[in-house]
Amino acid sequence: NAGVMQNPRHLVRRRGQEARLRCSPMKGHSHVYWYRQLPEEGLKFMVYLQKENIIDESGMPKERFSAEFPKEGPSILRIQQVVRGDSAAYFCASSPSTGNNNQPQHFGDGTRLSIL
């Protein structure tokens, strides 16, 4: 059973370009979470999605950032018009059900985004 798959592992963009980060959850997992780790900081929650629904996006910047988890295919985190401050490691996690059932979140290896 493959783990959480994120791609690309590394992504370089110039200021003003768009960045698209992909996450395929573990098989059988219908809950996806995105976290961001800024240099020398801890991981911060961004958004929580279930299939075709955004459940909680309280940690995601209101502008330029969007996320989706379509019925078919991976979850996508999109950052439009990237700026230097978007440089970070973006981690995706998945779980089979809600956290209050004590199912651990399983993390991918992350996408390291660098903005030139």
Place this chain on the structure above:
Amino acid sequence: KQEVTQIPAALSVPEGENLVLNCSFTDSAIYNLQWFRQDPGKGLTSLLLIQSSQREQTSGRLNASLDKSSGRSTLYIAASQPGDSATYLCAVLFGNEKLTFGTGTRLTIIP
């Protein structure tokens, strides 16, 4: 505000010693607490998950404890090895589906 704190930020220990990493949290109404390991430039590896009804969990040389009333968890590593060198992260699920992470303890085991 729900916060998770890990002290110290860095720790160096000679190989073979036992050690304890600390995690504290501000709200005792938690669903569970997870300890993760992160190697430089890598993702997170889940080590142990303690449910709110449990007091400890063990896996090999690792033992994690949970005291909700005092808002504390510890990760005990026995007979440390150089391969244990990594950053250890504590994360709490406060019931809102999103994990709240501490900033981690960077552990170095000295051969």
